[in-house]
Amino acid sequence: MSTSEPVNIIMIGMAGSGKTTLMQRINAYLHEQNKAPYVVNLDPAVSKLPFQANIDIRDTVDYKQVMSEYNLGPNGGILTSLNLFTTKLDQVVSLVEKRASTTKYFLYDTPGQIEIFTWSASGAIITNTLAATYPTVVVYVVDTPRTASPATFMSNMMYACSILYKTQLPFLVAFNKTDVVGHEFAVEWMEDFEAFQRALRQQEDESFMNSLMHSMSLVLDEFYSHLRVVGVSAMTGQGMEAFFGKVDEAVKEYHDEF
Numbered sequence: 001m002s003t004s005e006p007v008n009i010i011m012i013g014m015a016g017s018g019k020t021t022l023m024q025r026i027n028a029y030l031h032e033q034n035k036a037p038y039v040v041n042l043d044p045a046v047s048k049l050p051f052q053a054n055i056d057i058r059d060t061v062d063y064k065q066v067m068s069e070y071n072l073g074p075n076g077g078i079l080t081s082l083n084l085f086t087t088k089l090d091q092v093v094s095l096v097e098k099r100a101s102t103t104k105y106f107l108y109d110t111p112g113q114i115e116i117f118t119w120s121a122s123g124a125i126i127t128n129t130l131a132a133t134y135p136t137v138v139v140y141v142v143d144t145p146r147t148a149s150p151a152t153f154m155s156n157m158m159y160a161c162s163i164l165y166k167t168q169l170p171f172l173v174a175f176n177k178t179d180v181v182g183h184e185f186a187v188e189w190m191e192d193f194e195a196f197q198r199a200l201r202q203q204e205d206e207s208f209m210n211s212l213m214h215s216m217s218l219v220l221d222e223f224y225s226h227l228r229v230v231g232v233s234a235m236t237g238q239g240m241e242a243f244f245g246k247v248d249e250a251v252k253e254y255h256d257e258f
């Protein structure tokens with residue numbers, strides 16, 4: 001099978017947003033299309049993976065053992081495990097390079113707790129290393145039903161915005177769990193500033209918080225105008241084609257820029 005240049009896809013998102021389930025869905029979808037991906041699990045604390053990983057951090061580090069050896073809590077254990085794994089990143093890269101001529105998509109699942117990956121040296125090293133090999137798209141996974149209130153929505157988007165500026169990589173927001181709640185409200189709030197303001201007014205009283213939120217939503221308006229967005233359901237598979245359409249768009253834009 002011949003393929004064009006490989007693409008890395010890194011799943012990032014709050015705990016429970018559905019990164020792992022979406023990985024499973026994407027993996028299954030690509031298999032159906034005869035485009036078997038190469039799959040890497042970077043979550044040392046996942047108890048059971050619903051997909052078969054080509055590289056699994058758990059084969060290299062046992063986070064529970066790391067916890068007791070270094071006298072750490074769960075978060076420290078996960079972070080230290082990621083650090084230990086990162087010292088072997090060159091081996092990952094050479095395994096990946098061997099597959100690059102036959103594989104188009106390289107998928108990376110990250111630890112449940114978002115900050116372990118996004119606010120650690122290891123997370124940055126892994127992201128930068130991957131981005132230096134092939135075009136790399138950061139997929140920010142959102143738990144749509146849990147982000148349906150204006151205040152939660154905005155804080156989630158602020159977080160997304162901070163990750164975009166931190167990684168400076170092609171970026172796609174995947175509104176997940178659209179089988180439960182559609183993502184149309186999110187698109188409306190992003191496209192129509194007034195609609196978001198109306199939603200805000202319905203929720204909160206006139207207060208300091210409200211005027212702060214008003215100012216922040218002005219800032220986000222600029223972020224939204226460049227944002228690539230898709231609605232998916234990791235559960236039902238809805239939105240897979242659109243997802244890859246957006247991934248390819250992100251990669252294309254990346255090429256146009258460099």
Ligand code: GDP
Nearest residue numbers: 015016017018019020021112176177233234235
């Ligand atoms: P992660 O922490 O981001 O890796 O999240 P998981 O993939 O472990 O998913 C967290 C929970 O959300 C699990 O109970 C999943 O079954 C559920 N979930 C994930 N994706 C979907 C979806 O598209 N629809 C629904 N209804 N539930 C989902």
Ligand code: MG
Nearest residue numbers: 019020043112
């Ligand atoms: Mg997970």
